[in-house]
Amino acid sequence: NAGVTQTPKFQVLKTGQSMTLQCAQDMNHEYMSWYRQDPGMGLRLIHYSVGAGITDQGEVPNGYNVSRSTTEDFPLRLLSAAPSQTSVYFCASRSSSGANVLTFGAGSRLTVL
């Protein structure tokens, strides 16, 4: 049972480049979400999904796109990277029933030059 898997772990981009951060979970969780974590700012929600085909915006959605075509996968797309998107990104999932505890991935550190 791998839990939540994020790839890549590290990435360096140039301003204007695009990329996709991958997130996969094998726990059959309905809810999945993406956070960014910056020093002194805590965890801020970017986008979330309550099930396949359903996505919604969080606190800081600008510059990011998501889709949810399967229960397992929830990729985060940066269409035109900016230095302000330099951060550590975490994917998290949970079941829609039960204790509402989030299971986090190990994180993806992104640097935009």
Added chain:
Amino acid sequence: EDQVTQSPEALRLQEGESSSLNCSYTVSGLRGLFWYRQDPGKGPEFLFTLYSAGEEKEKERLKATLTKKESFLHITAPKPEDSATYLCAVQASDASGGSYIPTFGRGTSLIVHP
């Protein structure tokens, strides 16, 4: 709007020196308060969930308590391996659509010196 404030931002302790971390919150109907531990370079890991005022939960040297306005994470006789960032999150009971999005505090960075 739900708010979560954690204090102190950083805490340095000597091994064996007990202390407490605070998480104060304002939420329109608490569904649950969560404590997570985050080690450097890793994602947060779940510690406790508290649901109602007066509730307490323990795990090894950690004990979490809850009142109507705040939660404390008490650390008794800490060891260097307790060094981590501790995150608090609250979940409101009146979220639309059942999404129940948690609101996180900024965390307390704990360092325990041997």
